[in-house]
Amino acid sequence: MLDFIRQNADKLLEQTLTHVGLTFVSLLLALVAGVPLGILIARQKRLASGVLGVAGVLQTVPSVALLGFLIPLLGIGVGPALVALFLYALLPIIRNTYVGITEVSASVTEAARGVGMTNRQVLMKVELPLALPVIFAGVRTAAVINVGVATLAAYVAAGGLGEFIFGGIALSNTNMMLAGAIPAALLAVGFDLGLARLQTLSGRKMRVGALLFVALLPLLSAFYLVPISRSDKLIAGFAHEFYGRADGYPGLQKTYGLTLRPRLIDQSLMYEAIHREQVDIISGYSTDGRIRAFNLVVLADDRHAFPPYDAAPIVRKAALTRHPDLGPTLDLLAGKLTDSVMTALNYEADYLRHSPERVAADFLRRTGLYKRPAPGERTETVVIGSKVFTEQYILSEIYRQLLEGHTRLRVVTKTGLGGTQICFDALRTGAIDVYPEYTGTGLLVILQPTAAKLKTLSMQSDLVFRFVRQEFARQYGLVWQRPLGFSNSYCLMMRRTQAQQLNLRSISDLARYQQD
Numbered sequence: 001m002l003d004f005i006r007q008n009a010d011k012l013l014e015q016t017l018t019h020v021g022l023t024f025v026s027l028l029l030a031l032v033a034g035v036p037l038g039i040l041i042a043r044q045k046r047l048a049s050g051v052l053g054v055a056g057v058l059q060t061v062p063s064v065a066l067l068g069f070l071i072p073l074l075g076i077g078v079g080p081a082l083v084a085l086f087l088y089a090l091l092p093i094i095r096n097t098y099v100g101i102t103e104v105s106a107s108v109t110e111a112a113r114g115v116g117m118t119n120r121q122v123l124m125k126v127e128l129p130l131a132l133p134v135i136f137a138g139v140r141t142a143a144v145i146n147v148g149v150a151t152l153a154a155y156v157a158a159g160g161l162g163e164f165i166f167g168g169i170a171l172s173n174t175n176m177m178l179a180g181a182i183p184a185a186l187l188a189v190g191f192d193l194g195l196a197r198l199q200t201l202s203g204r205k206m207r208v209g210a211l212l213f214v215a216l217l218p219l220l221s222a223f224y225l226v227p228i229s230r231s232d233k234l235i236a237g238f239a240h241e242f243y244g245r246a247d248g249y250p251g252l253q254k255t256y257g258l259t260l261r262p263r264l265i266d267q268s269l270m271y272e273a274i275h276r277e278q279v280d281i282i283s284g285y286s287t288d289g290r291i292r293a294f295n296l297v298v299l300a301d302d303r304h305a306f307p308p309y310d311a312a313p314i315v316r317k318a319a320l321t322r323h324p325d326l327g328p329t330l331d332l333l334a335g336k337l338t339d340s341v342m343t344a345l346n347y348e349a350d351y352l353r354h355s356p357e358r359v360a361a362d363f364l365r366r367t368g369l370y371k372r373p374a375p376g377e378r379t380e381t382v383v384i385g386s387k388v389f390t391e392q393y394i395l396s397e398i399y400r401q402l403l404e405g406h407t408r409l410r411v412v413t414k415t416g417l418g419g420t421q422i423c424f425d426a427l428r429t430g431a432i433d434v435y436p437e438y439t440g441t442g443l444l445v446i447l448q449p450t451a452a453k454l455k456t457l458s459m460q461s462d463l464v465f466r467f468v469r470q471e472f473a474r475q476y477g478l479v480w481q482r483p484l485g486f487s488n489s490y491c492l493m494m495r496r497t498q499a500q501q502l503n504l505r506s507i508s509d510l511a512r513y514q515q516d
Contacts, residue, residue, distance in 0.1 A: 001174075001178050003175075004175040004176065004179055008164075008179065011164075012179060014159075015163055015164065016161060016187070018153075018158075018159035018160045019147070019150055019153075019159075019160040019161045019183075019184065020187065022078075022081060022082070022085060022146075022158065022160055023085070023191075026082050026086045026088075026089055026146050027089055029082070029089075030086050030089035030090050030093050030142055031093060031139065034090050034093030034097065034138075035093060035097050035135070037051060037090075037097075038093065038097025038100075038135075039097060041094070042097070042098050042101040045102075051094065052094065052095060055090050055094050056091055058087045058088070058090065058091065059088060063088070066084045066087070067084055067152060067155060070084060071156060071272070075276050076158075076269050076272065076273050076276075076278060077157050077278055078153075080156050080158075081150070081153035082158075084152075085146050085149055085150060085153075088142075088145055088146060089142035092137075092138040092142045092145070093135070093138045093139060094138075095138060096134050096135050096138025097131065097135050097138065099134055100130075100132070100134030100135050101123075101127050103131070103134070104127050104131060108126060108130070109122055109126060109127065112125070136195065139195065140191075140192060140196060143195060144188050144192050147184060147191060148184070148188060150162070150184075151165055151180070151181075154240075154264055155266045156265070156266070157237060157263045157265040157269070157273060157278075159263070161180040161181075161187075162180060162184075163180065166240040166266070167240040167243060167244050169240075170239075170241035171240075171245065171419055173244065233513065234260070234280040234510075234513070235278075235280050235281070236260040236280065236281040236282070236283075237262060237265045237270050237273045237274065237278070237281070237282045238263075238265070238270075238283045239266070239267035239270060239283055240264050240266070240267075241267070241419045242267075243262060243283075245420075245444070245445055246444050246448065247307060247440055247441070247443075247444035248283065249262070251306070252507065254305075255305035256305065256507050257511055257515075258507075258510070260514065263279060265279075267388075268389065270282040270283065271290040271350075274296065274493075274494075274495060275294045280494060280495070281492055282492070282493055283490060283491070284296075284298075284490075284491055284492075284493050285389075285391065285488045285490065286298060286339070286487070286491045287339055287342040287346060287391065287487075287488045288346050288350070289343055289344070289345070289346030289347025289348065289349065289350045290346075290347075290350045290351060291493060292343070292347055293350065293351035294495075295495065295496045296493045296494065297496040297500075298493045299491070299492045299493065299494065299505065299506055299507050299509070299510060300505060300506040300507065301489070301507055302506040302507065302508050303507070303508065304459060306440065306489050306490045306491070307439070307440035307443055307444060307464060308440055308461040308487055308489070309438035309439060309440040309441065310440075310464075310465055310484075310486070311337070311395070311436055311437070311438055311483065311485075311486055312436070312437065312438075312439070312480050312484060313330050313399065313436050313437070313480075313484075314427060314434065314435060314436075314437045314442075314479065314480055314481075315327065315330065315434045315478065315479045316427060316430065316433050316434070316477070316478060317473070317477045317479055318430075318477075319382060319434065323380060323382060323407070325407045326382060326403070326409070327479070327481060329402060329406045330402075330403075330434070330481045331481055331482045332402060333398065333399075333484055334482035334483065334484065335484070335485040336367055336369075336484065336485060337484040337485045337486050338485050339486045339487065341485075341486070342486045345359050345391075346390055346391055349390050349393070350390050356394045356397040357401075359394050359397070360394060360397035360398040360400075360401050363398060364401055364405075369402060369405075370405060373405055378408055378409060378410035379410070380408070380410065381409070381410045381411070381412055382409050382410070382412070382434065383411075383412045383414060383431070383434075384396050384399050384400055384403075384412070384413045384414070384432065384433070385414045385417050385423050385426055385432035385435035386413070386414075386415045386417065387417060387418065387420065387423055388416040388417065388418055388419075391488060392436060393415055395484075396415055399411075399434065399436070414432055420441055420446070421445070423437070424437075427478065428476055428478070436484075438488060439461070439464045439480075439483075440489070442468040442472065442480075443464055443467065443468050446472075447467075447468060447471050447475075449467075461487065465483060468480060492507055492510070
């Protein structure tokens with residue numbers, strides 16, 4: 001892990017500054033809104049239950065669900081991240097301001113008014129100073145909450161330490177996960193201890209400290225501007241897995257010398273980001289239906305950095321032995337899914353919003369492979385897994401319907417398992433029996449052969465398939481069934497109009513443009 005941190009020190013510093021900035025921008029906004037609102041409901045107590053109830057409900061909404069709700073309204077990037085963090089910080093600040101003011105002794109406020117103080121003077125010189133320890137406890141709680149929730153900002157390309165955490169999860173890279181999680185935990189502990197220390201000061205010192213803290217908030221918030229003040233000609237948005245995989249961005253850097261500083265985005269949001277013109281280049285898959293839907297163009301991989309990605313199911317040998325009809329049934333799909341067919345199926349699901357079940361059933365009917373499942377009890381179970389993108393959902397559903405129609409097997413699906421390593425580990429440990437994979441992924445991500453061995457394969461589809469089938473059987477006891485007929489290669493893509501304006505047709509053109 002220390003080696004990883006040393007190698008990625010610049011990136012880690014950028015993520016940490018972004019994380020600090022996100023936390024304190026949202027905290028500043030929550031203070032500006034929450035303290036006055038807490039004062040208001042302390043004065044108008046009939047509003048208290050309603051305001052605190054709404055803030056409490058917002059606090060209970062899962063953060064990913066809240067971000068998912070905000071993305072259609074605000075797009076991706078800093079907008080939805082800051083709004084979500086702001087909403088999570090509101091409740092402790094509003095509640096503690098309300099409690100702190102209402103708990104001030106009535107005899108103290110009456111004495112203040114008795115010596116001629118106005119309501120404003122009572123608030124500023126009596127109630128707020130006495131309520132300050134309680135208010136500060138709310139700020140402390142809000143700061144710690146926001147440090148944790150800010151890791152999810154990476155989900156919507158807003159940066160922060162969540163980039164390493166999401167990347168580590170996608171790649172099953174413990175060092176990468178810890179490089180993001182440990183600094184985030186240390187930030188939370190550090191902020192909590194610092195604010196706790198401030199809270200224990202004497203009354204006068206605490207008021208001075210609180211004023212200094214409020215004065216420093218804009219400065220701490222400005223850290224968010226530091227990492228994103230860049231002058232890249234084109235902004236790239238890459239999936240976390242693509243950014244870290246040997247056959248993804250690292251391979252492109254090695255082959256083309258690319259100097260992009262990509263924003264990391266959840267792969268389900270990349271197309272939305274380029275469609276909204278928030279990024280100019282994205283990583284993607286050559287059979288994705290949204291290429292057609294959003295009028296994108298794939299940049300030619302003219303130096304062949306990406307290997308062939310022929311799709312085929314991988315099955316546990318034990319499952320094939322236990323269920324003799326499993327392998328022959330899976331092979332019914334061999335050669336039936338060409339590039340154009342798979343692209344059309346992805347288009348139906350991604351753009352026309354047809355469910356994977358409907359897309360799979362329509363495809364099987366068109367190819368004459370659909371059979372209605374026979375009634376009766378099914379005692380033997382096969383578990384099908386998939387990664388977390390549309391094509392895998394469709395393929396797993398095609399396999400489910402095919403097996404239930406042509407065999408007496410009961411089929412359970414475990415979809416959305418995450419990245420390659422998660423699916424592979426689930427297959428190897430027996431948590432699933434089969435999942436669709438791609439030969440290039442099996443070669444470079446799982447097997448990781450030497451450079452000398454890669455040269456002998458020449459990146460030809462048939463040679464790569466034979467090699468991965470042989471090595472998976474030898475090393476892991478896993479069987480590659482016959483290929484489905486399409487290759488879903490990694491690719492870089494741009495909006496067609498922008499690529500034409502800049503005269504970019506290939507990744508080599510892009511590398512030259514970046515260097516000019």
